[in-house]
Amino acid sequence: MEFKxxxxxxxxxxxxxxxxxxxxxxxxxxxxxxxxNYSLSxxxxxxxxxxxxxxxxxxxxxxxxxxxxxxxxxxIHTYSLIHDDLPAIDNDDLRxxxxxxxxxxxxxxxxLAGDALLNYAFELMLSTSINKENPQKYLKAINEIAxxxxxxxxxxxxxxxxxxxxxxISKEKxxxxxxxxxxxxxxxxxxxxxxxxxxTEIELESITKxxxxxxxxxxxxxxxxxxxxxxxxxxxxxGSDIENHKxxxxxxxxxxxxxxxxxxxxxxxxxxxxxxxxxxRFLNGLAEYIIDREY
Amino acid sequence: MEFKxxxxxxxxxxxxxxxxxxxxxxxxxxxxxxxxNYSLSxxxxxxxxxxxxxxxxxxxxxxxxxxxxxxxxxxIHTYSLIHDDLPAIDNDDLRxxxxxxxxxxxxxxxxLAGDALLNYAFELMLSTSINKENPQKYLKAINEIAxxxxxxxxxxxxxxxxxxxxxxISKEKxxxxxxxxxxxxxxxxxxxxxxxxxxTEIELESITKxxxxxxxxxxxxxxxxxxxxxxxxxxxxxGSDIENHKxxxxxxxxxxxxxxxxxxxxxxxxxxxxxxxxxxRFLNGLAEYIIDREY
Numbered sequence: 001m002e003f004k005x006x007x008x009x010x011x012x013x014x015x016x017x018x019x020x021x022x023x024x025x026x027x028x029x030x031x032x033x034x035x036x037n038y039s040l041s042x043x044x045x046x047x048x049x050x051x052x053x054x055x056x057x058x059x060x061x062x063x064x065x066x067x068x069x070x071x072x073x074x075x076i077h078t079y080s081l082i083h084d085d086l087p088a089i090d091n092d093d094l095r096x097x098x099x100x101x102x103x104x105x106x107x108x109x110x111x112l113a114g115d116a117l118l119n120y121a122f123e124l125m126l127s128t129s130i131n132k133e134n135p136q137k138y139l140k141a142i143n144e145i146a147x148x149x150x151x152x153x154x155x156x157x158x159x160x161x162x163x164x165x166x167x168x169i170s171k172e173k174x175x176x177x178x179x180x181x182x183x184x185x186x187x188x189x190x191x192x193x194x195x196x197x198x199x200t201e202i203e204l205e206s207i208t209k210x211x212x213x214x215x216x217x218x219x220x221x222x223x224x225x226x227x228x229x230x231x232x233x234x235x236x237x238x239g240s241d242i243e244n245h246k247x248x249x250x251x252x253x254x255x256x257x258x259x260x261x262x263x264x265x266x267x268x269x270x271x272x273x274x275x276x277x278x279x280x281r282f283l284n285g286l287a288e289y290i291i292d293r294e295y
Numbered sequence: 296m297e298f299k300x301x302x303x304x305x306x307x308x309x310x311x312x313x314x315x316x317x318x319x320x321x322x323x324x325x326x327x328x329x330x331x332n333y334s335l336s337x338x339x340x341x342x343x344x345x346x347x348x349x350x351x352x353x354x355x356x357x358x359x360x361x362x363x364x365x366x367x368x369x370x371i372h373t374y375s376l377i378h379d380d381l382p383a384i385d386n387d388d389l390r391x392x393x394x395x396x397x398x399x400x401x402x403x404x405x406x407l408a409g410d411a412l413l414n415y416a417f418e419l420m421l422s423t424s425i426n427k428e429n430p431q432k433y434l435k436a437i438n439e440i441a442x443x444x445x446x447x448x449x450x451x452x453x454x455x456x457x458x459x460x461x462x463x464i465s466k467e468k469x470x471x472x473x474x475x476x477x478x479x480x481x482x483x484x485x486x487x488x489x490x491x492x493x494x495t496e497i498e499l500e501s502i503t504k505x506x507x508x509x510x511x512x513x514x515x516x517x518x519x520x521x522x523x524x525x526x527x528x529x530x531x532x533x534g535s536d537i538e539n540h541k542x543x544x545x546x547x548x549x550x551x552x553x554x555x556x557x558x559x560x561x562x563x564x565x566x567x568x569x570x571x572x573x574x575x576r577f578l579n580g581l582a583e584y585i586i587d588r589e590y
Binding site for chain 1: 328374378383384401403413414442450453454457471
């Protein structure tokens, strides 16, 4: 099967499991759950859950065991977007062509819906793990997600990103932001999937390197698309980084050099998973897709 | 030892372990960690962590095993206060006589500091549990905390509270708010402590009933103190519920009937732990303290 078709099918699969795992919009909690599900069902590439399941499968694990983790990681990603969009942070009215959460549900509900999604992600991972045969393995996997989404991961990157607004920053600081705001969660979800799949140390190390490299490359491509991308395809305005005087790979190193680095990282990613003795075609395809994507 | 002295010593013990477990204010994350620790070190009764440890101890468990959970529960309580105080929710400038988090660190950092505390609470519980002898027990305990703080617990209560502002609500709805916004976390932290302490089913049931009763009574007393309390002792303005047209126990049932119910709940709480064959003096004292407190 062609890679793009395969990616589409997996994204559809994720859409279905998301629907299945979303809390029911009923009872006293109706409104907050509507707010959670509104953003959770807003589409997107669903890369993180796809990578969670693939990491589990590629080391010989049972994909089904990783499903609650795939859902949880998308909930965490979604909560971070809801809070990012708030008036006090990025003040965005549109996301993926739809009104942002606080525009539809109000700022108070958007704050609480974000909190609720983060909390629910843990509820889901924990409640589905307590009766498993190897509870320690699941504790380890949940721990990977928790580390990746906290102050030494995603939130840490987001904070420095917020603090760097309208400031020229060093490449070191930019790398810190990209590695934490974006790559940490990609690393965390793939490590969690691999741990659930009983990865060997070597497999876990290979997958970690792959995730780190595609994560940074993904963010550099985002920076590039904000300059040369097609607004219609991206579903958002381009040029916002320049408008906000944001330091990016292109602003610090130029467009050509940025592309070059993005390609090198993808090569590194592909190299690192060669050690895995399984069918790595999907992960190779995904690495190439990340750099060739138009949105 | 007199109960009040004992409570004070335990609160001091909690202050010390909080300091020990707080993340270090260094690196790129310095500001966000300062914001987290600012609110975490703002004092308060520390009831939830005290109850976590006592629940573990009273069933014969090793208190030390529950310490990360006691810290985590106070982090979750603190994050909920930071987000409650935000301009979009309660818009409070002062909390426990100190400026609220967003006044000191800005609204963006306060949102992220709240997120970070919730996430860090899970990081702490998970990372300290992965190498324990009985990982399933710890998974169950973390799951109790996660359930208690989510949409079917604390957040659920908070949402309905926000939605009920300036509205007359039914006693059923008020009970839902009190039971979820306040009691759920008290139940969750005591159940987690008891599970870590290897409670029997009967002990767990007794502790759950105790927590449920003191939790609701605690909130009714809060409602009462907002009418008859001493501002200096409370460290906050009284009369805010009336000012905000908030439905409370006194507004729905009158002051005397509310006191009566609060006392009945405390009696129920004390009755429910009689089944535990251990030294229950501290929990009895605490139940009485909850109703006799002046702040």
